[in-house]
Structure formats: structure tokens, C-alpha cells
Amino acid sequence: MPGRYTRLPSLNAxxxxxAAARHLGFSAAAEELGITPSAVSHQxxxxxxxxxxxxxxxxxxxMVLTEEGRLxxxxxxxxxxxxxxxxDRVKMRNARRVLTIFAPTPVATYWLLPRMxxxxxxxxxxxxxxxxxxxxxxxFEREQMDLxxxxxxxxxxxxxxxxxxxxxxxxxxxxxxxxxTNERPLSEPRHLAGHVLIQEDQQTSPDIDWLEWLTRLGVxxxxxxxxFRVSHFAMCMQxxxxxxxxxxxxxxxxDRELAAGRLVRPLGDAAIGASRAYVLRWPExxxxxxxxMALRDFLLAEAAxxxxxxx
Numbered sequence: 001m002p003g004r005y006t007r008l009p010s011l012n013a014x015x016x017x018x019a020a021a022r023h024l025g026f027s028a029a030a031e032e033l034g035i036t037p038s039a040v041s042h043q044x045x046x047x048x049x050x051x052x053x054x055x056x057x058x059x060x061x062x063m064v065l066t067e068e069g070r071l072x073x074x075x076x077x078x079x080x081x082x083x084x085x086x087x088d089r090v091k092m093r094n095a096r097r098v099l100t101i102f103a104p105t106p107v108a109t110y111w112l113l114p115r116m117x118x119x120x121x122x123x124x125x126x127x128x129x130x131x132x133x134x135x136x137x138x139x140f141e142r143e144q145m146d147l148x149x150x151x152x153x154x155x156x157x158x159x160x161x162x163x164x165x166x167x168x169x170x171x172x173x174x175x176x177x178x179x180x181t182n183e184r185p186l187s188e189p190r191h192l193a194g195h196v197l198i199q200e201d202q203q204t205s206p207d208i209d210w211l212e213w214l215t216r217l218g219v220x221x222x223x224x225x226x227x228f229r230v231s232h233f234a235m236c237m238q239x240x241x242x243x244x245x246x247x248x249x250x251x252x253x254x255d256r257e258l259a260a261g262r263l264v265r266p267l268g269d270a271a272i273g274a275s276r277a278y279v280l281r282w283p284e285x286x287x288x289x290x291x292x293m294a295l296r297d298f299l300l301a302e303a304a305x306x307x308x309x310x311x
Contacts, residue, residue: 009050014076016043017055021073024063099295100129103149106233107278108132110253112149119298126291134232140283146292147299151276163281164296167252167303169274171208174249174263175240186246186266189219196245199227200236207274213248216272237263250274252306278303 008014019029019040026040033040048055055069065073103112108130116128131143137150149166152158159165173192184194197210210225228245230236237254240247241262249263251271257263280299286292 009047013043013047013050015080016040017047018073018076018080020044020056021065021069024065096125096127097291098127098129099147099291100131100143100145101147101149101295101299102131102133102138102143102145104151104278105132105134106250106253107149109234110237110256114256115299115302119295122298123291123294126294128295146282146286146289147296148281149299150279150281152279154273154275154277159279162284162287163279164300166278166280166299167306168277169207169250169253170271171213171248171250171274172265172269172271173213173246173267174237174254174258175246175266176243177261177264179243179246179266189214189217189267189270192219192246193225195225196228197225198236198239198245198247199229200233200248201229201231207276208248208272210248213272217270252303 016029016033016035019032020026023029023032026037026044030037030040044055051068051072053068054066055072056063057066101112109132112130116130119128120126131138131145138145138148140148154168175186175195179186179195185191186195192214199210210227214225228239230239233250233253236247237249237257239245240249241257246266249257249265251258254263258265280296280303282292282296286296
């Protein structure tokens with residue numbers, strides 16, 4: 001049984017006809033299609049023989065479409081437009097959409113990045129793009145982003161529209177498992193005075209420092225402790241892993257390091273809640289965007305119950 005489209009001329013001939021009709025010239029059509037003018041002439045002549053109608057009137061100079069040519073052009077343009085739109089829709093269904101999320105550098109490095117392969121595995125057509133920042137807050141008006149994680153002081157904590165509370169750090173001492181020794185015990189807060197305390201610069205991460213942590217746990221001699229200062233949280237954690245002293249870790253950011261045994265909590269459960277909590281934010285237009293909401297819901301589920309409570 002013949003196919004329903006067997007009466008159609010070849011699509012290649014129709015494409016050549018459309019270009020020649022649009023330019024009203026074989027040479028311009030040949031240049032656009034990357035073939036010779038004689039090839040264009042041959043395809044048009046074959047198409048005219050197939051249809052039994054002349055499509056162009058040759059003038060001197062130039063050419064014009066016949067009535068049959070104008071009728072064919074109208075149908076060809078409509079058909080090609082439908083094809084273009086259909087193929088674009090198919091490409092969009094199979095294309096990997098990039099979802100960009102901004103986050104403070106420690107959160108991006110220690111919490112977001114390890115979770116993105118899990119998200120990508122669940123949503124293979126979505127490609128997460130993590131961007132870190134160290135100061136201020138990103139703006140949806142300035143940056144091209146889909147979600148943002150920002151820090152907000154717990155004393156002034158309020159959730160606005162298009163936001164959700166994400167998590168709050170629990171802050172506690174961490175060190176290499178090889179650091180505590182019999183000569184310098186490390187099982188009580190007062191023992192910290194005998195160890196180097198690795199201090200992250202507060203200019204890059206305004207939060208709880210060693211003096212505040214020791215004071216809140218009732219250790220009076222925190223000012224006399226030896227400090228080893230570094231500029232960023234990642235450097236702070238690496239120095240602790242390398243055995244250079246005791247650092248203030250943050251859960252859930254370093255939960256993987258603790259689970260892997262690269263870091264330990266020498267003082268057990270002694271911890272205090274960080275002075276700032278993390279908020280997940282999205283633009284208003286994202287409320288109807290299924291892909292952005294999928295990433296939002298994934299991050300909220302991952303953060304559920306993490307760290308210290310948000311009062």
C-alpha cells in the first residue's frame with residue numbers, strides 16, 4: 001500500500017524551490033544552499049516536471065513566480081514552519097536545562113557540591129550550576145540565577161515571600177583524629193588552652209569565633225590561647241585535617257568529613273547554634289517553573305533537620 005506522502009516531491013527539491021522563490025534568483029539560492037546555480041536550475045526543472053506546472057517566469061533580467069509558484073510557495077512555507085517548530089520542541093525536550101544556584105562559598109563547597117550529582121541523577125535533563133560568593137547578597141535582577149542561599153541573623157529571622165528556612169549551623173570544635181595525645185589531653189573545653197586554635201577571619205565569615213565560643217561555654221582563659229589565623233573556612237578545615245590545631249567546624253557543612261573520619265569532635269556533643277541561619281530564595285516567576293521548584297524541593301528535603309534548630 002503506498003504511503004500517504006508518496007505523491008510529494010522530494011523535500012530537498014522543495015527546500016531549493018523555497019530559497020529560489022524567496023531570493024527570486026538561482027544564484028542567490030545556490031549561495032545560501034551551498035550548491036551550484038546549475039544544480040538549483042536542475043532541481044527546479046525536475047520539480048516543474050513532477051508537478052506539470054511552471055513555477056517561475058524568466059524575465060530579462062530576473063524572474064517572477066507564476067500563479068502556481070505562489071500557491072506552492074505558500075504551502076511550502078507553512079509546512080516548513082511547522083517542521084521547524086516541531087523539531088525545536090523535540091530538541092527542547094531533550095536539551096539539558098541549566099539551573100544556577102548562588103550560595104556562600106562554604107555552603108557551595110561543603111554542602112551543595114556533594115549533593116548535586118544526586119540531584120542530576122534524579123533529573124537527567126537538568127544541569128545544576130553552583131556559583132559561590134563571599135560578601136553581600138546576590139540579586140536576581142543583576143545575576144542570571146534560579147535560586148540563592150543567603151545568611152540571615154537569627155535574632156532578626158523572618159521568612160519573606162518566595163523564601164524558605166533552610167538550615168542553621170551547629171558550631172563545635174573539630175580536629176584531626178591524630179591530634180589528641182596523652183601529653184595534651186582534649187576531652188574538656190578547658191583543655192583547648194593547651195592547643196593551637198585555628199581561627200577563620202571574621203571579615204569573610206562574620207559568625208562565632210573562638211573567643212565567643214569559649215566564653216559561652218564558660219572557659220575564661222580563651223584570650224590566652226594560641227591562634228592560627230586563616231582567611232577562609234575551607235583553609236580552616238584543611239588545617240585541622242592536617243593536624244595544625246583545633247578549628248570550629250560547622251554541621252551540616254562538615255558532616256561528610258566527620259563521617260569519613262577526616263575530622264573528629266574531641267569534646268563530644270558540646271556545640272552552640274551559629275548566629276546566622278541559611279535561607280533559600282527564588283524569584284517570583286519561578287513559582288510556576290517545575291524545574292526550579294524541583295531543585296528547591298530537593299534542597300529543602302536535604303536540609304530537613306540539619307544543624308541546629310532555627311528558632
